[in-house]
Amino acid sequence: MKRKYLLLIVFMSQLIGTSAQTIIAGTFNVRLETAGDVGNLWTDRKLYVANLIRFHGFDVFGTQEGFKNQLDDIQTQLPEYARYGIGRDDGITKGEHSAIFYKKDRFELLKSGDFWLSETPEKPGFGWDAKINRICSWVQLKEKKSGRKFYCFNVHYDHQGMVARRESSKLLLAKIKLIAGDAPVLLTGDFNGNHSTEWYRLIADSGLLRDTFKEVKYPYVNNGTFQNFGRNYSVADIIDHIFVTRHFSVKRWGVLTDSYNGKFPSDHFPVLAEVQLGR
Template sequence: MFAKIMTFNLRKNTELDGDNAWPYRTKAVAQMIKHHHVDIIGIQEGVHDMLEDLERQLPEYAWIGEGREGGMKGEYTAILYKKSKWHIGAMGHFSLSENPEQLGVKSWNASHTRMCTWVTIKSQKGDEFAMFNTHLDHISEEAQQKGMELIRERMKTFRDQTALPAVLTGDFNVYPDNVVVTGLEQEEYRNAYSVLQKENRDVGATFHHFLGSEFGEREPIDYIFVSPDLEIHNVTIDREQYEGKYPSDHYPVIAEVVTRE
């Protein structure tokens, strides 16, 4: 199996961003995605209209997902995929709450409703894996930790039932030393940033407020993890501008995922 995976927080559409508001960045986002020739993208913060804008800019991609308030309401944790190469199998979602089967539910002192979207994806060559994509709360530590515990439980159950490898993408809103991240590592999920660390490359920030800052005290909050039966190669944090703009206030993170030999 070979798949080029991206996680990318699009930044919601708000007039407060001025010249960086979504209508002025749409082309930059599309150009960045085209530049990397990615197979599958886990996005965060995109609402339905934003996804439709990308659909027009990127006709080679399709997407699946639902708003976190249900239906087309609220932000999506949508998954985009290259139609010529990949086909969708089973799909679903759950809220990060005490009532996971119902979207639009807040639990654990979360500031907003939160969710996880999942899908099984199969290539024309027959390679198949599961993709989970999420956006954890940015305020409540309890919501962050219990939300990830629920995701880990769901991934474990899914993998036990299907024996499929799994990829997890998302904006976790925590730094690498947080239990949200270390808990995944303790269960032997592979962190894409471990590749950079082995190469003695700094990871740096992935959230930059449209300022383009790279290093300093801030650390990454956007992640790609894979199950132990997969390997990660050639990890990139894209800090470039496109169309004269940063595509978002988050940098996209890209990794090549292959079956472990």
């Protein structure tokens, strides 16, 4: 009898430990590589981008604007991560990516895919009044220890097209329902819109997804998320967001204002949300 009770205690403790496991999720616009960023070139910033990611311990995070060589640089410095994402211009490697990184020792990739933010989402192109191609990449991951499965979607909205941003939210919601069904979903991205914009409200008020910022009592929000390498430092708008479905509870949320030698790893501050799957 004592042996049975001991085994039961061990089993319950393992079960509780598994159920309490949290996921540190992030969204990070890393700023595309361009020769115009004098004083903030990618070759100078890439070490600090990787240092930030490593220190804050993201388990899964979405990046925006990164070219393939930039994503390769991140992965070279952080070999503990695998990634998925394709180029928005040719559906292979050309152009900016909306990539998703995840820790290889914790998660297994089950499925992946992409769609473009346009009237023809199955192929490269831009729609409505957008100025350039915009893409959403997604993965389904399985946590190796618990066996729990969830989807991650990562997106970057157009920076000028008002109609495109509104219609992108409608398309995104429809695609999430179609691809993930009633499964748990994490959505990360640069939405180029703060909490008052119509396209943000379409997501936040959808009944399908909740903004992790609104789910914590004390969000760490000393700054907005777009600071333009310090030139826009005083603006408090949050335009980079992390949403979750009802399957998640949210433990903490914050804008990460890390710097190096008075400079910033990107023109955006990344956002971190610690969440728990299985409320």
